Structures are given as C-alpha cells and as structure tokens.
Amino acid sequence: MGKPGFRIGIVGSGFAGLCAAIRLQRAGFEDFTIFERAAGIGGTWRDNTYPGCACDIPSNLYSFSFEPNPEWTRMYPQQPEVHAYLLRVVEKYGLRGKIRFGWRSACSMRARPSRSTRCPA
Ligand SMILES: Cc1cc2nc3c(=O)[nH]c(=O)nc-3n(C[C@H](O)[C@H](O)[C@H](O)COP(=O)(O)OP(=O)(O)OC[C@H]3O[C@@H](n4cnc5c(N)ncnc54)[C@H](O)[C@@H]3O)c2cc1C
Numbered sequence: 001m002g003k004p005g006f007r008i009g010i011v012g013s014g015f016a017g018l019c020a021a022i023r024l025q026r027a028g029f030e031d032f033t034i035f036e037r038a039a040g041i042g043g044t045w046r047d048n049t050y051p052g053c054a055c056d057i058p059s060n061l062y063s064f065s066f067e068p069n070p071e072w073t074r075m076y077p078q079q080p081e082v083h084a085y086l087l088r089v090v091e092k093y094g095l096r097g098k099i100r101f102g103w104r105s106a107c108s109m110r111a112r113p114s115r116s117t118r119c120p121a
Helices: 015-026 079-092
Strands: 008-011 032-036 099-101 110-112 115-118
Parallel strands (some): 008 032, 032 099
Antiparallel strands (some): 110 115
16 A cells, blocks of 8 residues: 555656656555656667667666666677666566656756755746
8 A cells, every 4th residue: 555645756767767666666655657758668778779879887787776687688788678677677566557658847846955945937
C-alpha cells in the first residue's frame, strides 16, 4: 500500500527520473507520475544513436547500484545496450504505466536558501 497524501511528478525518463521513481517505490510512495516530453524511455540513451555512441566509463559503474547487470557484453557498452538496460529496468519495476509520454513539464522549481520555493513567472 502506498503512503497517502502525496502526489509526485517526476520530469523525464532518463537515468535520473527512473532512479527517482524506483527510490520512491522503495520508500512506499506509489502515487507518482513520470512526465516525459518525448515518445520513448531513456533520455540521452534514447536520443543519441550515432555510430559508435557508447558509455565511456566502465559499465558496472554506469548502472543502478540496486540493479547490477551481469549481462553487459563489454566494459564500455554501446548505446543500444545501455538503452536496452533502461528498458528492462522499466519493465522489471513496472514503471511503464507510470509514464505519460508527450508531456512537457512547463514549470521547474528551485530551492533557494532563505527564500520560498516558487515557480518562475
Ligand atoms: C553520448 C553520451 C555518452 C555519455 N556517456 C556517459 C558516461 O559514460 N558516463 C556518464 O556518467 N555520463 C555519460 N553521459 C551523460 C548522460 O547524459 C548522463 O550520464 C545521464 O544519462 C543523464 O541522465 P538524466 O536522466 O539526468 O538526463 P537525460 O538522459 O537527458 O534524460 C532527461 C529526460 O527528461 C526529458 N525531459 C527533459 N525536459 C523535460 C520537460 N521539461 N518535460 C518532460 N520531459 C523532459 C527528456 O526527454 C529525457 O528523456 C553521456 C552522454 C552522452 C550524450
């Protein structure tokens, strides 16, 4: 059962957005939605498809700590493999139904020391 009283919006379905979603799930929050302006999952790894596009740090470090991937085929995997990893994570954690594609968040919020958090005009 999710914690009541919070409705949470996550912007984007890249590594950061997916990580936020899974961490929220683990903390017991189920009432969240991921707003993704594009038509697919993966952010950087969805958009960059040029030949040779690859991760430049070792793959065992470029994955979620809670979701290690023993199936990396090489130390510096190429874009399709990283993208496939993110797609698998989405399915494993049941996130697909939480994502609204084609939604662009129009308002960002910043915390400023000693000032209230507000949406810029
Ligand atoms: C070719 C390439 C190789 C890289 N290799 C590495 C590497 O080896 N190691 C490393 O640490 N980093 C690497 N990076 C950096 C990489 O971008 C980050 O590691 C990471 O993928 C960023 O994830 P993110 O979720 O923060 O952002 P993104 O992957 O950019 O995802 C943001 C998502 O939010 C969506 N979005 C943005 N604005 C809005 C909005 N207003 N409303 C709704 N949706 C929105 C976007 O469509 C996107 O899906 C690489 C980047 C590139 C381009």
